[in-house]
Amino acid sequence: MRVVIDHNLCEGNGRCVEVAPGIFELREDDLSYVLEEQPPQSLRPKVDLAVSLCPRQAIRVLED
Amino acid sequence: MAALTLDSIDIVNPDLYVQRGYPHEDWALLRRDAPVHYYQRPDVDPFWAITRHADIVGISRQPALFKSIQILFVTTNDPGSPPPEEAILRQLLNMNPPEHGAYRGVVNRRFTPRSVQQLTAGIERITTEVLDDLAGREECDFVTEVSAKLPLAVIAEMFGIPRADWPLMFRLSNEMIGPTDPEYARNETMIETLQRARMEFFQYFSGLVEDRRKNPRDDLSSALANGQVDGEPMPMFELMSYFALLIIAGNETTRNATTGGLHAFINNPDQWDRLKRDPALLPKAVEEIVRWTSPVIQFTRRATEDTEVSGQKIREGDIVVLFYPSANRDERVFAAPNQFDIGRYPNHHIAFGIGEHFCLGANLARLELQVMFRQLAERVESVELAGEIQRMRSSFVGGIKHMPVRIKVRPRA
Numbered sequence: 001m002r003v004v005i006d007h008n009l010c011e012g013n014g015r016c017v018e019v020a021p022g023i024f025e026l027r028e029d030d031l032s033y034v035l036e037e038q039p040p041q042s043l044r045p046k047v048d049l050a051v052s053l054c055p056r057q058a059i060r061v062l063e064d
Numbered sequence: 065m066a067a068l069t070l071d072s073i074d075i076v077n078p079d080l081y082v083q084r085g086y087p088h089e090d091w092a093l094l095r096r097d098a099p100v101h102y103y104q105r106p107d108v109d110p111f112w113a114i115t116r117h118a119d120i121v122g123i124s125r126q127p128a129l130f131k132s133i134q135i136l137f138v139t140t141n142d143p144g145s146p147p148p149e150e151a152i153l154r155q156l157l158n159m160n161p162p163e164h165g166a167y168r169g170v171v172n173r174r175f176t177p178r179s180v181q182q183l184t185a186g187i188e189r190i191t192t193e194v195l196d197d198l199a200g201r202e203e204c205d206f207v208t209e210v211s212a213k214l215p216l217a218v219i220a221e222m223f224g225i226p227r228a229d230w231p232l233m234f235r236l237s238n239e240m241i242g243p244t245d246p247e248y249a250r251n252e253t254m255i256e257t258l259q260r261a262r263m264e265f266f267q268y269f270s271g272l273v274e275d276r277r278k279n280p281r282d283d284l285s286s287a288l289a290n291g292q293v294d295g296e297p298m299p300m301f302e303l304m305s306y307f308a309l310l311i312i313a314g315n316e317t318t319r320n321a322t323t324g325g326l327h328a329f330i331n332n333p334d335q336w337d338r339l340k341r342d343p344a345l346l347p348k349a350v351e352e353i354v355r356w357t358s359p360v361i362q363f364t365r366r367a368t369e370d371t372e373v374s375g376q377k378i379r380e381g382d383i384v385v386l387f388y389p390s391a392n393r394d395e396r397v398f399a400a401p402n403q404f405d406i407g408r409y410p411n412h413h414i415a416f417g418i419g420e421h422f423c424l425g426a427n428l429a430r431l432e433l434q435v436m437f438r439q440l441a442e443r444v445e446s447v448e449l450a451g452e453i454q455r456m457r458s459s460f461v462g463g464i465k466h467m468p469v470r471i472k473v474r475p476r477a
Contacts, residue, residue, distance in 0.1 A: 008165050012176040013427070030176040055426065057125050057419040
């Protein structure tokens with residue numbers, strides 16, 4: 001899987017960083033960035049939680 | 065009373081919202097038997113009522129398939145209702161991508177968690193002053209003397225609006241959000257109230273815009289007045305509408321969450337004691353207050369092509385109506401949904417919406433509610449109802465206009 005964030009939607013709410021801190025990071029510009037674009041499958045539940053919790057629905061998971 | 069059936073439920077008549085508050089039993093029946101229900105009544109334009117959490121999330125995630133439209137909510141067709149396609153304002157709530165994102169981008173950085181944190185000291189100060197005014201009193205109208213004051217002061221300070229004009233902002237917000245309520249509409253029809261309030265708002269804001277273009281400050285008025293969309297200043301109607309949207313939205317919903325929250329604590333004294341004993345519960349308590357009160361009752365969308373929602377065929381052009389308080393009591397998502405539990409976790413409520421139109425002010429609302437309920441828990445020695453609550457006549461925003469309480473507030477520490 002590949003994790004991407006749509007920066008036209010992201011507004012730095014940071015829910016993704018709360019539930020998956022190793023995969024996402026909130027930076028100075030108040031946008032969330034993907035630290036690990038292709039996380040191991042074992043982290044899939046955390047990624048899915050971040051996807052569903054994002055208030056702006058800005059995170060997408062692209063399947064390989 | 066006769067048992068509820070799909071033919072006897074009523075979820076949009078504003079008079080019923082005055083009499084009984086939210087129709088949670090009607091919504092529960094819909095969720096169970098007809099989660100995507102074609103609602104037809106003689107005095108209502110027909111629509112699909114969407115009442116389950118998963119369906120509202122699914123529709124909200126597809127803003128191209130389910131577009132926002134001019135008419136934001138459905139209600140009974142009173143004489144003097146605006147024609148359905150008339151845009152009272154052109155603002156974020158009835159815009160669609162990509163225009164919506166371009167407009168939202170003018171101010172959205174001012175509402176991120178980080179930006180909003182910088183307002184904490186001001187919000188603490190205003191809240192302390194509001195409660196100071198109650199110390200030594202025995203009774204008050206909690207709405208006009210507490211809940212309404214904090215959000216009004218905060219949004220007005222963010223805009224740089226002088227204190228003398230705050231009552232005007234309060235009145236015009238009420239008239240724009242509650243034009244179907246006799247207390248706010250006075251002797252006018254709904255459309256007359258809306259048009260007059262809009263004119264007064266626009267007159268006031270055009271003065272602000274003129275001033276902030278000459279003397280820009282670090283306030284929201286300046287950000288809007290000098291803001292650009294696609295490299296151009298905003299057209300005047302859209303600019304005025306933007307001011308009105310933020311003033312109204314900043315006022316009404318947090319007020320109602322505050323009032324509804326205290327009302328829930330009065331009815332659940334064990335939860336009040338729990339918060340007083342354990343202030344660390346505050347962030348969870350605020351989420352539960354927002355879930356429980358769900359101040360926005362509904363928003364509409366229109367299907368742009370033939371589609372399906374949970375197996376039900378929806379035709380191009382059909383209106384779907386998303387009932388957020390129903391989603392926030394959905395048994396499929398929440399354990400004991402009709403219990404007010406300030407320790408609830410996780411709490412995936414969608415009272416702020418989700419996706420493209422997620423509430424721009426959610427972080428501000430959360431902060432205001434946290435400060436308010438922390439100070440209330442610290443300073444209120446006792447509180448109980450001193451009369452009946454009065455609800456706003458609206459099927460759009462669940463408003464409590466007046467809530468008389470007997471209250472003992474400790475002087476400032």
